[in-house]
Structure formats: C-alpha cells, structure tokens
Amino acid sequence: MLLAGVTACGSGDTGVSEANGRLPVVATTMQLQDFAREVGGKRVRVVGILGPESEPHEYEPTPSDADAVSRARVVAQNGAGLDEWLDDLLANAGSEARRIDASEGIELLPTEDEGFAGDPHVWHDPERAQTMVDNLAAGLSSADPPGRATYERNAAAYKRALDEMAARIRSSFEPIPADRRNLVTSHDAFGYFARAYDVRVVGSVLPTISTDSEPSGRQIGQLVAEIRARRVGTIFTEEAVDPELERQVAAEAGADVSTSLYADVLGRPGSGAETFIGAELANAKAMLSAWKEG
Numbered sequence: 001m002l003l004a005g006v007t008a009c010g011s012g013d014t015g016v017s018e019a020n021g022r023l024p025v026v027a028t029t030m031q032l033q034d035f036a037r038e039v040g041g042k043r044v045r046v047v048g049i050l051g052p053e054s055e056p057h058e059y060e061p062t063p064s065d066a067d068a069v070s071r072a073r074v075v076a077q078n079g080a081g082l083d084e085w086l087d088d089l090l091a092n093a094g095s096e097a098r099r100i101d102a103s104e105g106i107e108l109l110p111t112e113d114e115g116f117a118g119d120p121h122v123w124h125d126p127e128r129a130q131t132m133v134d135n136l137a138a139g140l141s142s143a144d145p146p147g148r149a150t151y152e153r154n155a156a157a158y159k160r161a162l163d164e165m166a167a168r169i170r171s172s173f174e175p176i177p178a179d180r181r182n183l184v185t186s187h188d189a190f191g192y193f194a195r196a197y198d199v200r201v202v203g204s205v206l207p208t209i210s211t212d213s214e215p216s217g218r219q220i221g222q223l224v225a226e227i228r229a230r231r232v233g234t235i236f237t238e239e240a241v242d243p244e245l246e247r248q249v250a251a252e253a254g255a256d257v258s259t260s261l262y263a264d265v266l267g268r269p270g271s272g273a274e275t276f277i278g279a280e281l282a283n284a285k286a287m288l289s290a291w292k293e294g
C-alpha cells in the first residue's frame with residue numbers, strides 16, 4: 001500500500017530521485033534497461049536513455065538525458081565501444097554516479113573495424129548476456145549493499161530465464177539444415193547470435209559493426225554475389241535502421257525483404273519484444289519463417 005501510494009504521488013517516469021525510496025539507475029541501451037529492471041526489481045527505478053527508435057552507435061544525448069544522469073546514483077552502460085557518448089554526457093552533467101560497464105570481463109569477438117576493441121553486440125550471446133547480468137548485480141550491490149541478496153537472487157532467476165530462452169531458440173532451429181541458416185542483415189550485429197545458435201552470417205548491407213557507415217559499390221556487388229551463391233532468399237531489415245539499402249540489395253539479388261530484426265534496440269511497449277527475451281524470441285521466429293520459405 002505504501003509503495004503504491006508513494007509511486008502515485010511520485011515525480012513520474014522522468015523523475016529520478018530517491019524520494020520514492022528506490023535507487024535511481026540510468027541505463028543506456030534497451031537491453032540493459034531490461035536487465036536492470038530484472039535484477040533491481042522494486043529496489044531500483046530505471047530510467048532509460050535509448051528508446052525503440054534510437055540507434056546506439058549514432059545517438060546524440062539530449063538535455064533530459066543530462067538531467068537523468070545528474071540525478072542517478074548508478075549509470076549502466078553496454079561498453080565495448082557501443083555507447084561511448086556516455087563519457088561526455090557524464091562529464092558535462094557532473095555526474096558522481098557509480099558506473100557499471102556491463103561488458104567488463106567479457107571476451108569480445110574480433111573486428112577489423114577501426115575504433116572498436118571488438119564486436120560490441122555481446123548481449124546476443126546468452127552466456128555473455130548472463131555475464132552482463134552478473135556485472136549489473138555486482139554494481140547495484142556496491143551502490144546499495146543492503147540489497148545484495150535481492151540483486152543476487154533476481155540475477156540468478158533471470159539467468160535461468162535466459163537459459164530457457166536459449167534452449168527454446170536452439171530447439172526451434174534444430175529442424176533447419178545448416179546450409180539454410182543464413183543471415184543477411186542491415187549491419188554486422190549478429191556475430192554473437194550466429195556463434196551461439198549455429199547460424200551463418202553471410203553478410204550485412206552496412207559492412208561494419210556500426211550503423212554509422214556506408215557500403216561502396218564494390219562491397220554491394222560482393223554481397224549480392226554472395227546472396228546469390230548461397231541462395232539466400234531473405235534479407236532482414238532492422239528496427240531503428242533505414243531499410244532503403246536492404247530493399248535495393250534484395251531487389252538486385254532477387255531476394256525478399258523480411259520482418260525487421262531487433263539488432264540494437266528492443267520493441268515498443270505492447271509489441272511483445274519490449275523485453276530482451278521477447279525480442280530474441282521474435283528474432284528467432286522471424287528467421288525461422290524466412291528459412292522455411294527458403
């Protein structure tokens with residue numbers, strides 16, 4: 001009763017304060033926002049920076065982001081070069097929040113792309129996602145020691161849910177022969193997913209791990225040849241990325257364009273993909289239906 005009353009009279013979604021008794025937490029990506037809500041439960045109040053339309057690679061923080069981080073006690077980021085704009089945001093806001101780098105200790109897949117120590121899309125591997133969850137639980141426990149047991153219990157329960165999600169995806173892919181499990185996407189965001197679920201990344205229209213790039217004519221030509229050679233029937237667009245180039249490549253290669261995948265963002269409220277698990281299951285479902293059609 002008390003909690004409901006306080007929440008109703010509270011400062012609303014944008015108000016990050018400790019007045020409601022919850023630890024104010026800001027998280028950059030939507031995946032991290034979901035993880036922070038799962039791990040933090042009722043002890044935290046999570047304010048997200050990125051939404052369903054915001055590509056993390058190219059994001060430009062707003063004044064309300066600066067306001068949120070200046071009030072936060074904990075700021076969680078993906079790390080691995082995905083959300084480096086957070087550095088300036090925290091410095092400009094004079095933030096004294098405890099910072100959690102969710103990728104800390106995670107081995108990155110290599111990339112040749114300049115400016116990256118490795119591929120930052122670590123959450124698409126369920127085991128690495130579990131490490132992110134552990135990093136969050138450790139960071140929240142440091143900021144709020146009395147909550148440690150709660151954070152650890154919540155993290156353990158959510159990690160079990162991630163295991164179940166991974167098992168569901170693996171068994172749903174089982175009937176599909178290996179040479180059909182091909183992925184062509186907007187940008188190179190599914191390397192971890194491919195490794196975890198035995199899928200082949202044939203290529204991406206933007207030939208880098210960032211969305212902040214443009215393919216050359218030669219690169220497009222190579223991709224089209226690859227799509228034809230492997231008889232890839234479907235190219236996937238991505239939520240929050242303009243699909244125009246995918247449409248052109250698909251037309252040139254004689255392939256279809258399929259439902260958008262959740263590469264770097266989650267879905268809108270009510271889409272079923274507003275949680276990380278919902279988004280990964282939606283991705284798997286979209287891939288399955290494309291592979292079945294051939």
Ligand SMILES: [Zn+2]
Pocket residue numbers: 057121187188189209210211263264
């Ligand atoms: Zn990305």
